[in-house]
Amino acid sequence: MAAFPGSAHACRTSVSPKFEDVSYADVVVIGRVDNYRVIRDEAFRKRMLASPNLPAQMRKTYEDPKQGLLPDYARFDIQVEQVLLGQVSSTLSVTWDNSTFGEPDQMAAGRYLIALRRPNSASPPLRGPSATILPSPGPNALTLLQAPCSRAFIYNAESSEAQSIRRILDARRK
Template identity: 60%
Template structure:
């Protein structure tokens, strides 16, 4: 119920178009120190990436008699990006930096900042994950929307609202900065 309420408020507040859904008016840079919010940090490759559409919310909006023709066309488009859509994918783990991980795990990613990409390259990536029932992700943006995790049993990608997700090219500068933060923290 809370999820539907939050999505409805976001739908009313956020301007939509045929383009990707945007929940932030201002982007903020990724902060490597936010890695402290992660329950698991791994290096691995992405497989079976899929965007999961939210047909229940779409239908709820279409059932509204006050919906404008423009918004009706938007919600009728099964490929339109909504804030309540999310991605699910598997990670084949190459290295565990924090926590304990099996060889393969399924995770979710609710990119509340922008729409999820339709596809993802395999990687490898440095990926930080948090438990769906853990504390809120770090708050950095002045205009963020946070929607509860769509699949509470799975880990979800760590992402501060209005910032980039912790899905980082494993050999890139951001991943190096995260590794430096991890190496400096007490064990």
């Protein structure tokens, strides 16, 4: 995961992920990311730019089309190869509101282990000293699992992190 330059960060510090947080997932799959795009919150930008008291530097930030802001989010499809938890179709449309570090501009091709939760499901607890938590951008869409101030649950499917998460899921099934 990479945050793009100039993105709005809601956390002062990054903390190591707790793989046990996968217990908050409603769905865990192995799949390929397709049709990845960052959705800019243009209405938010317009509201901010309409303020007559907005300082020049902030105006420049809100006018910059490359500047990531907290209410921006990513939307993408997952071509599911394997379901590790939950029941889903072979293609999922999901959101990622990464207010912690900002959404990456693009996702590298490859197979990923991806943990998701429903917008009304419990979230993992805060992992840093503070965070800004925004409502899910898609009220009915699955969203990427991410504890505030920690890394999102999207890992290369062959990585040691993915293997650790698989072991946790396997232990819960026994």
